[in-house]
Amino acid sequence: MALIVHKYGGTSMGSVERIKNVARRVAKWHAAGHQMVVVPSAMSGETNRLIALAKDIQEQPDPRELDMIASTGEQVSVGLLAMALQAIGVPAVSYAGWQVPVRTDEAYTKARIESIDDTRVRADLAAGKVVVITGFQGVDGHGNITTLGRGGSDTSAVAVAAALKAAECLIYTDVDGVYTTDPRIVPEARRLERVTFEEMLEMASLGSKVLQIRSVEFAGKYRVKTRVLSSLTPPDIDLATEAESGTLITFEEDEQMEKAVISGIAFNRDEAKITVSNVPDRPGIAYSILGPVAEANIDVDMIIQNAGVGGNTDFSFTVHRNEYQKALSVLESQVRDSIKAGSIGGDPKIAKVSVVGIGMRSHVGIASLMFRTLSEEGINIQMISTSEIKISVVIEDKYMELAVRALHKAFGLEQAA
């Protein structure tokens, strides 16, 4: 008997039949004596349909009105799921974010949760009801509807679990857990039974799409025991089996004692590299280059500056590939002359590959094994950046799959720890 939060994505809610399956799965947990809170996403395709409609009306939709519209997808979902539960004899009640309320700041389309009132939900749970709460949305201090941005339902679920001090937050998705790397690239990729919060954070930020990064931050901040597991198993499989499936995000490092040094290989092809060569090596140069880029609202990821010997230096950074041209023209028009740069160039055809692992902290030689592996495959490294638990390299994008496979093998990830 525990308080459990389930989260189901848009695919799981994608049709009447699938919603009925979600209800059967939740009913199983409820029948086992758990207090159940469920956070479903909008039916798949619905949020996109609503946003497209808004854009047909107003090219740059007003953020407040966009949230008014986009939030309805989840409202329909909670009503349907509560009905599906009732239809199989499980008492259930649905709430929109504002009814709980899930209080957020006023940043429409990318609001952050500030607090969740648990009074109403607790009363329903005590009365034996399953409580179904909209994901993705909340209400600001003035009673305006806000949304949390793409993937926000993950964050809603974890935040609800935190507010209710739930025993566990189960995120049901169309993958059956977190893998050492993408199985589509490395067939030997292995599901991790556990992953630490820090590793999950790095993997999410490095492009692994399993969980929205803010939900991971939330899980870390409030130490919410969160599990990623498959929504594709039959809804009536044995509960104990289901409860141990997927990947658990943990916070206790000692649980990781038996773990491999490296947990996984992350990668993405979303970035482009820009290099400003031959700039004077003097204080303030980084700001002179990146200031105008930031003012143009372009996010920068990796930044590398390498001082040469002659008083000049090369300065490189990566941006999202969609913003490559924009970033180049900002540099040409606002930066080049003012800093007397030699040349401005770049490459949109790069990939970033990272090894991630909390064990790296106490092990030397990870970087050298990584670099040696890439070298043996003849892959040139263009940029390197490191953190406590991650080493990332930028390489030519055509080598990405090769690099991921080689590293996965080199670090022995196909074998269970």
Place this chain on the structure above:
Amino acid sequence: MALIVHKYGGTSMGSVERIKNVARRVAKWHAAGHQMVVVPSAMSGETNRLIALAKDIQEQPDPRELDMIASTGEQVSVGLLAMALQAIGVPAVSYAGWQVPVRTDEAYTKARIESIDDTRVRADLAAGKVVVITGFQGVDGHGNITTLGRGGSDTSAVAVAAALKAAECLIYTDVDGVYTTDPRIVPEARRLERVTFEEMLEMASLGSKVLQIRSVEFAGKYRVKTRVLSSLTPPDIDLATEAESGTLITFEEDEQMEKAVISGIAFNRDEAKITVSNVPDRPGIAYSILGPVAEANIDVDMIIQNAGVGGNTDFSFTVHRNEYQKALSVLESQVRDSIKAGSIGGDPKIAKVSVVGIGMRSHVGIASLMFRTLSEEGINIQMISTSEIKISVVIEDKYMELAVRALHKAFGLEQAA
């Protein structure tokens, strides 16, 4: 410069292009210096889509959850309309019923409005904004979403107009006003420039679909000047012309001095007739028959009891045609034996035709002209019922069009009063 409420139906909101036209029309009124509140319905088809989805999940949808779902159609509409206004430079803001709030009782799917807080709306109007409020819905005292039932957006608009003491509530529809009868049946049918609240109430209750009957009751109770007019005129037609178009629902009888005795001919084919013959003519017999019918949740419209001479009587009433079989079986199983009725029979193929007019109060001979006209056409009258401003007859349904045309001519309705 006045405070004006506009209401637009689902057809007017049916596509992106149409929503843009609504915005242009509202912008025209706003530009003329009026304070504008707009109440749009859900996009046409949307509410039906949502209800069908709910019924696929739960055969008898839970009323609270159904309202949760059904209310989203209007929430999308207000967001889109506010955006469409902003897109043409008109400051606008949308509110869902709970945000105003529009407070209702707790009767899900058929809630009644209890109060409307005008604070937030007035502040926006004072700031020059157009305020767009969801029709069809409100919030009960516990923060649950409620809906007002089919056609509820008319009621929302009139209620908002009453709460704001609006100068006028304009209901834009796909007809250009209230007619003496349905022009599809009588081509000579004439649009009424004015109609009294009482006449409108009778016409609405008799099946004229122009306005939802509860909106008319609301208009009467709070004396809201309400106009029914066309949404199909070009949005940029001259404002003064538009403001005088359609049909105005009035409350001053003296304005009706020059009016014809009869305002219109209403009709419907929705009913079925049931007759219980040869029942004892004793106190309590009506209750013995109609009590079980009411308990089975079957609404009864006309009721006629005609005492015979031999101590026995025939008792007839009408129900909605969809409930004809159900009503018959209730009578057979629960009533026949207990009251020792002779026979129970009925006819689902009937029509009700009514002449309506506030002038009838002070004029004799209306009934006789009606009955003579039907007689001359060889139409047999099966039931008659009368009120202060209405005479209704039940006839065989194949004669309905003939009766309507003959009565329209007999009362001279094709000529302007």
